[in-house]
Amino acid sequence: MVGKKLLGRENALDMIDKLIRWSPGDLTEVVLRSDFTALTRFAKNYIHQNVAESDYRVTVRVIFGKKIGSATTNSLDDDSLKEAVEDAAAIAKLQPPNEEFEGLPEPEPLPDVNCFVPETDSFSAKDRAAAVKEVVEVAKERGFEASGAFSTRSAELAVGNSRGVRAYNASTYAALSTVMAGGDGTGYAEASGRDVREIRPGEVARVARDKCAMAQNPVSVPPGEYEVVLEPLAVADLLDYLGRAGFSALAVREGRSFLAGKLGQKLFDEKFTMWDDGLDPRGFPIPFDLEGVPKRKVMLVENGVAKGLVYDYATAKREGKKSTGHGGFRGWGPVPANLFMGEGTATLEEMIRSTKRGILVTRFHYTNMAHPLKVLITGMTRDGTFLIEDGRITKAVKNFRFTESALRVFSTLDMIGREAVRVERTVVPAVRVPAFNFTGVTEF
Amino acid sequence: MKELTRKALDVVKELGASYGDIRIVETRTQTIRTRNGNVDALSSTRSKGFGVRVLYDGAWGFSSSSTLTEDEVVRVAKEAVEIARASATVKRDKDVVLSPVKPVVSKWASAVKTDPFSVKTEDKIALLLEADRLMAGCKEVKVRIGSMACQREDKIFASTEGSYIEQTKIETGAGIEATAADRGELQRRSYPTSFGGNWATAGYEIVEQMRLLDHAERVSREAVELLSAKQCPSGVMDVIIESSQLALQIHESCGHPIELDRVLGQEASYAGTSFLTPEKLGTFQYGSEEVTITADATLPRGLGSFGFDDEGVPAQRVTIVDKGIFKNYLTSRETAHELGQVSNGAMRADGWNRIPIIRMTNISLEPGDWTLDEMIKDTKEGILVATNKSWSIDDKRLNFQFGTEIAWEIKDGSLGAMLKNPTYTGITYEFWRSCDAVAGKDEWELWGLPNCGKGEPGQLAHVGHGASPARFRRVKVGVGKW
Numbered sequence: 051m052v053g054k055k056l057l058g059r060e061n062a063l064d065m066i067d068k069l070i071r072w073s074p075g076d077l078t079e080v081v082l083r084s085d086f087t088a089l090t091r092f093a094k095n096y097i098h099q100n101v102a103e104s105d106y107r108v109t110v111r112v113i114f115g116k117k118i119g120s121a122t123t124n125s126l127d128d129d130s131l132k133e134a135v136e137d138a139a140a141i142a143k144l145q146p147p148n149e150e151f152e153g154l155p156e157p158e159p160l161p162d163v164n165c166f167v168p169e170t171d172s173f174s175a176k177d178r179a180a181a182v183k184e185v186v187e188v189a190k191e192r193g194f195e196a197s198g199a200f201s202t203r204s205a206e207l208a209v210g211n212s213r214g215v216r217a218y219n220a221s222t223y224a225a226l227s228t229v230m231a232g233g234d235g236t237g238y239a240e241a242s243g244r245d246v247r248e249i250r251p252g253e254v255a256r257v258a259r260d261k262c263a264m265a266q267n268p269v270s271v272p273p274g275e276y277e278v279v280l281e282p283l284a285v286a287d288l289l290d291y292l293g294r295a296g297f298s299a300l301a302v303r304e305g306r307s308f309l310a311g312k313l314g315q316k317l318f319d320e321k322f323t324m325w326d327d328g329l330d331p332r333g334f335p336i337p338f339d340l341e342g343v344p345k346r347k348v349m350l351v352e353n354g355v356a357k358g359l360v361y362d363y364a365t366a367k368r369e370g371k372k373s374t375g376h377g378g379f380r381g382w383g384p385v386p387a388n389l390f391m392g393e394g395t396a397t398l399e400e401m402i403r404s405t406k407r408g409i410l411v412t413r414f415h416y417t418n419m420a421h422p423l424k425v426l427i428t429g430m431t432r433d434g435t436f437l438i439e440d441g442r443i444t445k446a447v448k449n450f451r452f453t454e455s456a457l458r459v460f461s462t463l464d465m466i467g468r469e470a471v472r473v474e475r476t477v478v479p480a481v482r483v484p485a486f487n488f489t490g491v492t493e494f
Numbered sequence: 495m496k497e498l499t500r501k502a503l504d505v506v507k508e509l510g511a512s513y514g515d516i517r518i519v520e521t522r523t524q525t526i527r528t529r530n531g532n533v534d535a536l537s538s539t540r541s542k543g544f545g546v547r548v549l550y551d552g553a554w555g556f557s558s559s560s561t562l563t564e565d566e567v568v569r570v571a572k573e574a575v576e577i578a579r580a581s582a583t584v585k586r587d588k589d590v591v592l593s594p595v596k597p598v599v600s601k602w603a604s605a606v607k608t609d610p611f612s613v614k615t616e617d618k619i620a621l622l623l624e625a626d627r628l629m630a631g632c633k634e635v636k637v638r639i640g641s642m643a644c645q646r647e648d649k650i651f652a653s654t655e656g657s658y659i660e661q662t663k664i665e666t667g668a669g670i671e672a673t674a675a676d677r678g679e680l681q682r683r684s685y686p687t688s689f690g691g692n693w694a695t696a697g698y699e700i701v702e703q704m705r706l707l708d709h710a711e712r713v714s715r716e717a718v719e720l721l722s723a724k725q726c727p728s729g730v731m732d733v734i735i736e737s738s739q740l741a742l743q744i745h746e747s748c749g750h751p752i753e754l755d756r757v758l759g760q761e762a763s764y765a766g767t768s769f770l771t772p773e774k775l776g777t778f779q780y781g782s783e784e785v786t787i788t789a790d791a792t793l794p795r796g797l798g799s800f801g802f803d804d805e806g807v808p809a810q811r812v813t814i815v816d817k818g819i820f821k822n823y824l825t826s827r828e829t830a831h832e833l834g835q836v837s838n839g840a841m842r843a844d845g846w847n848r849i850p851i852i853r854m855t856n857i858s859l860e861p862g863d864w865t866l867d868e869m870i871k872d873t874k875e876g877i878l879v880a881t882n883k884s885w886s887i888d889d890k891r892l893n894f895q896f897g898t899e900i901a902w903e904i905k906d907g908s909l910g911a912m913l914k915n916p917t918y919t920g921i922t923y924e925f926w927r928s929c930d931a932v933a934g935k936d937e938w939e940l941w942g943l944p945n946c947g948k949g950e951p952g953q954l955a956h957v958g959h960g961a962s963p964a965r966f967r968r969v970k971v972g973v974g975k976w
């Protein structure tokens with residue numbers, strides 16, 4: 051992008067030093083971000099929205115004893131920054147002490163992870179348009195219409211506090227997604243990564259196009275329990291709910307998690323293994339969290355046994371543990387942010403072949419938690435839902451609503467795909483489940 | 495600021511743009527959250543910046559920046575044209591055409607009785623902590639949350655067609671909630687509604703009117719009672735929906751499908767399209783005769799109210815569904831032209847760094863002439879549901895499913911036992927056609943939703959919905975295995 055102004059390590063950390071120097075607090079924490087996002091959106095085979103943004107955000111927390119005030123500004127001039135420090139200090143003084151405040155983390159050595167790819171950083175509006183053109187050409191070959199978005203982002207995150215934490219990271223992000231529509235079907239595919247060169251628009255487009263071609267003439271199949279083969283996009287959706295609902299140490303402490311009192315028990319299928327790893331380049335690596343604490347790999351479920359939880363600084367300190375680098379989501383406690391699910395041995399074809407009468411799901415849409423302790427989730431299927439009969443895909447079907455517990459899904463996995471793929475921040479394989487509860491059906 | 499807007503518009507005109515506009519937006523937000531007796535977030539946020547939107551060679555470009563200097567305005571204006579040029583390389587078979595709007599020079603400010611920023615922060619904290627204390631009576635209540643926020647947005651809109659509009663909008667919101675957990679069950683209750691409470695384009699007076707302290711003990715008690723309440727039965731029965739849940743029902747099943755950009759496929763890749771395709775306009779039976787729905791951006795206190803939208807189109811009141819018949823979409827200048835209409839003013843952007851897209855204003859179910867009591871008395875077998883817990887709807891907005899915090903049995907005209915985990919599901923138009931009773935003006939309430947997500951990159955809109963309780967016949971309830 052033209053005129054982009056990343057601050058760079060030195061400037062970012064200098065700014066943090068300055069804010070800490072100005073702060074009258076007993077403790078001070080500064081989180082600084084810069085964000086340069088560009089996104090080209092297309093619909094019906096043409097570009098209809100095309101945007102760019104350049105923004106900074108500085109949040110300073112000023113702490114007197116256990117009284118905490120926080121102020122955020124997006125202006126980097128000294129006057130605005132001073133005003134933010136004064137605002138934070140003024141509101142800190144207005145409140146009673148927060149007895150749950152456990153202080154700020156001390157500095158620790160940070161892992162060296164490269165998250166910044168210059169080719170992504172320099173990807174231009176012209177480059178995005180060329181990629182979109184490639185997608186559109188693939189759609190047109192079959193008389194389909196492509197919609198979607200191609201985005202790139204360059205960002206900086208710097209965290210510092212008055213106990214000496216100084217963390218800086220620059221990162222890039224690129225993503226392409228497309229829905230292809232034609233006749234009475236749709237198909238979807240996406241790709242993302244830190245390196246824009248890993249995104250092959252033609253390949254993404256062909257996957258979506260083939261799905262759309264297969265999705266023609268959908269028939270309405272009655273809702274009920276079916277065997278299902280869930281492709282990685284659908285698995286990632288359910289896994290994210292499972293991670294968020296269960297594996298936060300604060301949620302467990304407060305009895306809001308299904309894991310309360312159950313750590314160490316076998317709660318899942320023995321083939322099921324899940325962990326959080328913010329450093330693995332197969333996902334979206336990032337060296338530290340919003341408290342400046344290094345990311346640590348946490349085994350959450352091993353061979354079906356619930357093994358671990360993620361911690362932020364405060365929750366860890368209260369329990370005499372060490373933060374796992376999952377802090378900064380104030381009020382909500384720590385949450386897993388980079389989930390991985392262990393691979394199995396099956397191919398997608400093998401899962402389909404071993405299904406007598408079942409449904410193949412490409413992805414879910416508009417999922418929502420109906421009950422957090424049961425991890426009961428409802429949502430729709432979308433963009434490629436198929437009937438499997440006697441080991442073969444026989445027809446496209448109209449989209450279902452499901453109302454099903456993720457706990458049940460991951461405790462009854464009978465086959466797991468041998469290749470895990472990146473779905474945004476989550477890396478998962480496809481799975482086969484013997485019974486999945488579809489509770490409704492729609493008209494398309 | 496006038497020099498900056500003029501500079502941006504001059505630059506884009508010189509570069510050959512056929513249309514350009516600039517918005518300069520400054521927002522100030524204060525957020526307070528209490529959790530289990532502590533102030534767990536107290537923050538003040540300021541954001542300012544500008545965005546330039548242009549049409550060049552019949553295609554759109556937009557760029558934005560938080561640095562409000564003349565040099566940066568020139569850079570961003572040039573970049574917007576550069577981006578539009580790239581858009582034009584993968585263009586539609588016809589150019590974007592904007593339906594006409596009269597250029598205006600105007601100022602607008604929302605009405606406020608008590609400026610929420612003038613109320614002492616200590617007093618706001620004291621109110622939330624007192625509500626927290628009142629919720630703390632029951633040991634099963636594991637998490638108590640109180641929240642309050644206010645926002646002031648100052649916005650300038652200027653276009654190459656000669657509009658120059660200054661608007662100031664003040665919003666305030668608050669709410670409390672209690673989450674109880676015991677022996678494998680978890681239940682939440684909130685007031686006045688869930689997910690951050692109620693919001694309005696108004697000052698601190700709306701917080702005072704909520705009387706949070708009068709409801710705190712009940713909220714906490716109901717959360718605990720729900721732990722051992724009867725599971726909502728499964729079956730087909732009549733459902734009476736209280737007004738805050740009905741507000742969300744309107745939002746998902748009427749508000750979104752009437753957005754003309756969705757209808758025309760512009761959101762296909764993300765949120766989806768709409769079952770309300772253009773041939774249905776004016777004839778489709780969306781609901782029963784009891785159902786009249788309006789979109790009104792002029793509604794006092796409505797969270798979706800404004801003076802002018804982000805294309806400089808004045809705020810309007812539009813009938814969406816008239817006695818059951820689908821009459822109008824929410825439109826923009828570009829999409830209205832596709833139907834041979836002019837914009838009805840629904841284009842809004844989430845801040846300086848986003849383009850305007852079609853957003854709900856205040857989409858309301860007009861009051862009928864029943865009362866909630868009469869409806870209950872008139873119902874043989876059914877449930878009364880209240881306060882949203884979960885929501886989901888398909889990408890054409892047909893198959894929906896909602897969960898609410900609480901319900902009560904209705905048997906032979908009277909309210910019975912409390913029910914936990916209520917859910918209900920249906921197909922949008924079948925559901926609205928089954929509406930046979932809507933309560934009157936006295937029970938009509940206006941709700942503000944500050945978190946309607948749409949678009950890529952993501953945008954959150956502040957929208958409003960008015961509703962009074964209503965009854966729907968033969969609805970599928972108690973979905974899934976519990």
Ligand SMILES: [Zn+2]
Pocket residue numbers: 745750945946947
């Ligand atoms: Zn919405």
